[in-house]
Amino acid sequence: MASRIKALCISFALIAGYASTVAAQTPRLVEPVQAVQLAAATRPYGFSGVFSLTVRSISTRGAFTFLNSELDERDIRNLSVAIPAKTVQKLQTQYGPVEAAFLGKTILVSGVAKQVPVSLLHDGKRTISSFLQTTVRASDPKKIRFVAGGS
16 A cells, blocks of 8 residues: 555656646746836846737837837836847848738747836937836847737
């Protein structure tokens, strides 16, 4: 009887170990608010993951296009996907104009969410004021995927 109980305990331990290994290998999707919190907690290094967001606004600053989870990119809950101009060109070749392809769509982006300081501009000049923006940089178009039926 004792040997059966011991064997049963070993079996449960093996199953639990396998389940935790599978869970550790399966990436969980990180929502924008969670991404902001995790990026703040791991600043300046950032948090690596797969981020899920619905693109509510698109902006351009310098050589980057930003897909934003909020209407106002300065909203502290906002998660932005920063896409360099060369990658935008590749995406446009594949999907057409960025606005039409991404606005209102739910996407998955793999990368590192970091809080980066953004200086505000007034009359085209930097001001002393700035804010922290949580950003995932996507230099490879393969890092951005559409969620099936997501909108």
